[in-house]
Amino acid sequence: MRVDIENLTAHRGGRPVVTDVSVSVPSGTVLGLLGPNGSGKSTLLRTVSGLATPSAGRVRFDGTDLTALKRKHLARHVAVMAQEHNEEFEIPVIDMVLLGRIPHGRGYGRDSDHDIALARQALTRVGAAHLETRSFTALSGGERQRVLFARALAQDTPVLVLDEPTNHLDIAHQLELLDLVRATDRTVLVALHDLNLAARSCDAIGVLAEGHLLSLGTPDEVLHTDLVRSVFGVESTAVAHPRSGRRHLLFDARSPLEPNDHDPANPSISTEEEITTP
Incomplete structure (x- = not known):
């Protein structure tokens, strides 16, 4: 399913948090959203x-x-x-995942055998089948993330919106989850903090700062050292990954200069209002 965001502006607490963002995400594309804290990704x-x-x-x-x-x-x-989630009530993991099936139900009757099978399949896909009977509140942060991703998969939608899904996960489970995201063949919009994970796992990257979309394109087009310095305030070195050949960033030190004001005149930052991902 194609997602088109057109000249989107959103306020929070009376102030603009996202300003005039336009991007088209073709069906089956994984779009990674990057940016400093407070850049507008979650909004x-x-x-x-x-x-x-x-x-x-x-x-x-x-x-x-x-x-x-x-x-x-x-x-x-x-x-x-x-x-952020507030699922602190006592509920078995399988029932938490079954909440994703509510949009497909015809009321508040019991879960069908088909719903239960889909929920168990989702738990198995995220490596959490052994947690089925555990209480959600008794899980670790990483286990909760996997269960919540299973719930999103069980909802069986053509579009997934994932906000920092790798939070609390160790590196092995971060890689596993993002590989699962790619394997779904769905249209995905995912906010991430790790630039190299985004480069590895996303078809396209959009960089936000102060609510504006500054750059959009393939990871190799977007993730260059000038942008990392300008947006994140970090000096970096770009190298070719020895296996994939894709650009990989080595972070050297915090930049002695503050991140700039994202001046449209800065040639290192794309300022096109709308760029269609490949």
């Missing part, structure tokens, strides 16, 4: 998923405006894994 994802209301602009799924979709129909289009 953008919340707005795309319908959890927040845009101040201007619109979001379309295969040409259908998000605002034209009823809540249940939207939940059949987009599954969300939020950065």
Whole structure:
């Protein structure tokens, strides 16, 4: 399913957090969103998923405006894994994953055998089948992340919106989860902090700073040392990965200069309002 974000602006607490962002994400594309803390990644994802209301602009799924979709129909289009969650009530893991099946139900009856099979399949895919009968509140942070991703998979939507899904995961499970994301063949918008993980796992990268989309393209096009210095305030060295040949960044030190104001005149930053991912 294609996702089109058109001139999107969103406010939070009375101030603009995302400003005039446009990007088209073709069906089956994994788009990674990068940026410093407070750059607007989470607000953008919340707005795309319908959890927040845009101040201007619109979001379309295969040409259908998000605002034209009823809540249940939207939940059949987009599954969300939020950065912050408050699932602190006692509930078995299998029931937590089954919450992802609610949009497909016909009421509040018992879960069907098909729903239970899909939930167990999702747990198996994320390597958490052994947690099925455990209480969600008794899990570690990393185990919770895997269960919440299983819930998103069980929702069986063509679009996944994932906000920092690798939080609390060790490196092995970070790689495993992002490989699973790619293997879903769904349209994915994912916010990440690790630039090299994003380069390894995403088809396209969008960089946000102060609510503006500064650069968009393939990882090799976007992740260069000038941008890392300008946006993140870090000096880095770009090398070719010995196996894949793709660009890999070595982080040297914090830049002695503060990140710039993202002046449109800076040639190292793309300022096109809309760039279609490959």
